[in-house]
Amino acid sequence: SKYIKLEDYKVFDYEIPEIFMDFVINKNAVNVTTKLKLVKKNKNTKNLILDGTDILIKKLFIDDSLIEKQYYKQQKNNLKIENIKKDIFLLKIEGIIKPKENTSLLGMYESNGIITTQCEAEGFRRISFHADRPDILSKYTVRIEADKNDYPVLLSNGNVLKENNLTNNRHEIIWEDPYPKPSYLFALVAGKLNCVKDNFITKSNKKVKINIYVEYGDEKYVQHAISSLKKSMKWDEDKYNLEYDLSLFNIVAIRHFNMGAMENKSLNIFNSKLILANSETTTDEELERIEGVIAHEYFHNWTGNRVTCRDWFQLSLKEGLTVFRDQQFTADVHNSEIKRLDDAKFLRRNQFREDSGPTSHPVMPEKYQEIDNFYTTTIYEKGSEIIRMLNKLVKDENFYKGFSNYISTYDGKAATIDQFVDKILEHNKEIDPKKFKIWYKQNGTPKVKFKRIWDQTDEKLTIEASQSNPIKKNLYNDLPLIIPINLAIFCDENKTIEKTVVLKTKKQEFVFRNIRSHLQIPLVTYFREFSSPVEWESDTTFEEKFLILRYEKDFFTLSNTVKVFYKKIILCRLDEKPDHKIENKFISTLISFIKNRDINLSLLSELLSIPTFAEIESEMENLDPLKIYKTIDELNHLFGTKLKEELYFKLQEIETSLDKVWPEGKNERKLIETIWKLLLHSDDEEIKSKIINYVDSNSMTLAKAALNSFSRINCPERKIISNIFFNKWKNNSVVLDSWFSFNASIEIDEKTNSIEKLFENTYFDSKSPNTLRAILNTFVTRNSTFHAIDGSGYKYIAKKIIDFDKLNPIVISRFIKVFSRYNYYSEPYKSNMLETIKQIKKNKLSTNTKEVLDAIIE
Numbered sequence: 111s112k113y114i115k116l117e118d119y120k121v122f123d124y125e126i127p128e129i130f131m132d133f134v135i136n137k138n139a140v141n142v143t144t145k146l147k148l149v150k151k152n153k154n155t156k157n158l159i160l161d162g163t164d165i166l167i168k169k170l171f172i173d174d175s176l177i178e179k180q181y182y183k184q185q186k187n188n189l190k191i192e193n194i195k196k197d198i199f200l201l202k203i204e205g206i207i208k209p210k211e212n213t214s215l216l217g218m219y220e221s222n223g224i225i226t227t228q229c230e231a232e233g234f235r236r237i238s239f240h241a242d243r244p245d246i247l248s249k250y251t252v253r254i255e256a257d258k259n260d261y262p263v264l265l266s267n268g269n270v271l272k273e274n275n276l277t278n279n280r281h282e283i284i285w286e287d288p289y290p291k292p293s294y295l296f297a298l299v300a301g302k303l304n305c306v307k308d309n310f311i312t313k314s315n316k317k318v319k320i321n322i323y324v325e326y327g328d329e330k331y332v333q334h335a336i337s338s339l340k341k342s343m344k345w346d347e348d349k350y351n352l353e354y355d356l357s358l359f360n361i362v363a364i365r366h367f368n369m370g371a372m373e374n375k376s377l378n379i380f381n382s383k384l385i386l387a388n389s390e391t392t393t394d395e396e397l398e399r400i401e402g403v404i405a406h407e408y409f410h411n412w413t414g415n416r417v418t419c420r421d422w423f424q425l426s427l428k429e430g431l432t433v434f435r436d437q438q439f440t441a442d443v444h445n446s447e448i449k450r451l452d453d454a455k456f457l458r459r460n461q462f463r464e465d466s467g468p469t470s471h472p473v474m475p476e477k478y479q480e481i482d483n484f485y486t487t488t489i490y491e492k493g494s495e496i497i498r499m500l501n502k503l504v505k506d507e508n509f510y511k512g513f514s515n516y517i518s519t520y521d522g523k524a525a526t527i528d529q530f531v532d533k534i535l536e537h538n539k540e541i542d543p544k545k546f547k548i549w550y551k552q553n554g555t556p557k558v559k560f561k562r563i564w565d566q567t568d569e570k571l572t573i574e575a576s577q578s579n580p581i582k583k584n585l586y587n588d589l590p591l592i593i594p595i596n597l598a599i600f601c602d603e604n605k606t607i608e609k610t611v612v613l614k615t616k617k618q619e620f621v622f623r624n625i626r627s628h629l630q631i632p633l634v635t636y637f638r639e640f641s642s643p644v645e646w647e648s649d650t651t652f653e654e655k656f657l658i659l660r661y662e663k664d665f666f667t668l669s670n671t672v673k674v675f676y677k678k679i680i681l682c683r684l685d686e687k688p689d690h691k692i693e694n695k696f697i698s699t700l701i702s703f704i705k706n707r708d709i710n711l712s713l714l715s716e717l718l719s720i721p722t723f724a725e726i727e728s729e730m731e732n733l734d735p736l737k738i739y740k741t742i743d744e745l746n747h748l749f750g751t752k753l754k755e756e757l758y759f760k761l762q763e764i765e766t767s768l769d770k771v772w773p774e775g776k777n778e779r780k781l782i783e784t785i786w787k788l789l790l791h792s793d794d795e796e797i798k799s800k801i802i803n804y805v806d807s808n809s810m811t812l813a814k815a816a817l818n819s820f821s822r823i824n825c826p827e828r829k830i831i832s833n834i835f836f837n838k839w840k841n842n843s844v845v846l847d848s849w850f851s852f853n854a855s856i857e858i859d860e861k862t863n864s865i866e867k868l869f870e871n872t873y874f875d876s877k878s879p880n881t882l883r884a885i886l887n888t889f890v891t892r893n894s895t896f897h898a899i900d901g902s903g904y905k906y907i908a909k910k911i912i913d914f915d916k917l918n919p920i921v922i923s924r925f926i927k928v929f930s931r932y933n934y935y936s937e938p939y940k941s942n943m944l945e946t947i948k949q950i951k952k953n954k955l956s957t958n959t960k961e962v963l964d965a966i967i968e
């Protein structure tokens with residue numbers, strides 16, 4: 111079968127305790143000589159099959175004797191050696207690879223003259239032959255040799271053992287990594303890079319050298335990355351008692367990179383946009399994200415590297431856990447309530463969308479074709495939510511004890527999700543590990559229903575809860591999950607009872623006694639702090655929801671309730687039946703939020719933000735996209751007009767804080783973006799001239815806020831500010847991507863495809879996934895011409911998909927999910943989309959993209 115299945119897992123026939131690699135970098139190719147120390151474990155085999163793709167074999171040796179050609183067979187993706195008599199031997203493979211010809215950004219490739227590697231998940235096999243699976247852990251020694259002018263910097267994992275000058279202006283360096291690691295954590299970088307140095311003293315007083323390598327000229331942008339790294343190192347010591355284990359930590363910034371970053375042992379490689387940052391070039395949100403990703407990759411040193419995954423079905427063991435840790439970190443160093451709100455929003459918008467569509471899968475999938483397609487928000491963010499629930503269920507003391515136990519038990523080994531959960535639940539009597547693990551096997555978003563039964567005389571409130579899963583195909587989906595529910599019972603304005611209850615069966619009753627309430631029926635809010643990754647339904651009326659907006663303090667619940675109102679208002683308008691009563695009352699509530707001087711301004715910005723098309727799209731059925739865009743524009747206009755006075759007042763109040771240095775002033779800057787957008791949509795000319803001045807601001811947050819607030823405002827000023835931004839930033843490729851994105855959002859008219867000229871722009875770099883994503887993702891989520899009624903937008907994007915899939919399958923197989931909800935669209939959009947998908951399918955596509963397409967139309 112074309113699927114790799116979890117149930118087929120078998121240990122490999124050999125162990126590879128040591129690897130010696132020799133890289134000779136020449137002009138057009140790299141000679142790679144690998145010596146694998148092989149120890150046979152399966153006495154019944156005489157064969158050895160290693161993975162390997164696009165490697166030219168020059169010679170093979172076993173213990174220095176040449177293997178004649180008839181004893182080995184090279185196929186497209188592997189190498190088979192037969193009749194091996196020895197149990198322990200050294201296999202030497204001399205191969206040649208061509209990084210300059212590699213556009214996939216996997217294995218070894220070149221980016222702006224710099225040679226770099228990306229081995230996760232299965233890229234190592236494009237560098238050398240290997241079992242290339244995460245349960246083979248080896249000690250690596252690596253020699254790199256290259257021309258001194260072209261490649262002055264030569265990096266790999268671990269410590270430098272030796273450095274020498276050679277003849278012909280060449281040099282060599284030998285790296286040794288003392289910690290056994292799987293092949294996906296191997297890395298090599300060679301090129302002209304400048305190094306910014308710093309250091310960190312660990313809690314046991316060890317000095318760790320920090321070196322950040324960037325292209326010449328970019329040195330001035332690395333201070334944020336350095337301070338983020340040092341914060342992360344300290345936090346991991348304080349929170350998890352985990353100390354860095356080597357005396358050198360390198361980070362390299364690379365322009366052409368498929369994902370955010372990679373946690374290679376002691377040599378993290380980052381997409382430049384996640385290293386090069388300061389408040390002049392980077393928004394507040396990006397600064398926080400960069401800090402979070404640097405932390406994430408650093409935290410992998412223990413959760414992923416020292417304890418790794420047995421197989422790729424366990425991917426969430428390292429990714430879910432490390433996301434959980436980076437979310438905790440950001441919550442600790444910034445505002446935990448806002449962070450929770452942001453994480454819940456992200457999950458609901460992205461993971462719920464994925465889980466209700468054709469590519470829905472469990473956090474521990476049962477099968478896959480291309481593992482690269484499984485670096486999903488389900489594995490990462492839902493994986494993190496599951497660990498958050500575990501933490502909540504066993505409480506902090508047990509959680510951290512279990513965690514430490516997990517680390518010490520599996521240090522230097524490859525582990526499974528089962529083993530992790532067992533360690534956390536080891537000393538717990540209330541939670542059955544077997545039942546909890548169902549979270550990893552179900553797909554789809556579980557749904558919980560609540561009903562209140564109020565007995566005023568007995569002062570007894572009963573809450574009936576039931577759970578179900580909308581997806582029936584997966585047999586595990588019929589089993590009940592263990593669901594922690596944070597709830598609040600509001601008896602009146604001043605009396606609130608907060609509780610965590612645990613739903614363990616399909617139906618359950620929770621009884622609360624001695625409830626004295628003046629309300630007709632006590633008001634209950636569920637899943638406060640978004641305590642479980644589920645959807646829910648309750649008997650709360652809209653009248654009561656207005657009360658929630660008065661009584662609640664929990665940021666998530668407030669923002670969720672506001673979202674319910676926006677959705678209701680949008681739905682009524684889509685039905686051509688605007689509910690003016692609710693609209694007016696809701697607007698009055700928003701006014702009281704604006705007038706509340708104590709409210710967190712980031713939260714206020716959240717409450718005042720009308721949902722975007724992408725948010726609505728992920729939650730609706732029978733979608734009419736053009737109508738949705740129109741309704742959202744109308745609402746921005748209406749709310750901007752009705753809230754004008756209060757918004758102007760708030761604007762004045764916060765303007766003095768705009769110049770503060772991040773993280774100071776970030777809430778004010780976030781709010782100003784929301785206010786600008788609303789006011790601009792209310793046809794306010796005064797605000798227009800005010801905003802334009804900020805496009806040139808020395809705060810990128812304000813500059814981009816100014817630029818983006820014009821995205822859907824068709825006026826001559828839009829072109830002017832776009833030009834100002836372009837001319838200022840055209841030589842900074844990281845910043846310029848925002849300009850590409852802004853322009854991809856602009857609708858000229860319903861027929862004109864405004865974005866083709868972006869691909870023709872001299873500054874467009876077709877090899878840069880960042881730019882490609884900036885244009886494509888924005889066009890499909892923020893530009894309604896994508897949904898042109900004649901299907902031309904879909905056809906246009908189809909062509910881009912086919913072209914770019916040849917260059918970079920990882921980027922395209924992710925992007926193609928834009929068509930995954932075609933079934934939720936109304937006609938003619940649905941048929942147009944389906945037709946487009948079928949047309950795309952007729953082309954020769956990468957296996958990555960094909961697997962996703964097959965899921966979309968079975």
Ligand code: HT7
Nearest residue numbers: 230231368369371372373482485
């Ligand atoms: N662990 C890293 C994943 C990753 C990746 C996966 C497939 C292809 C390219 C990739 N680059 C990085 C990043 C992380 O989650 O930390």
Ligand code: ZN
Nearest residue numbers: 406410429432
């Ligand atoms: Zn990760």
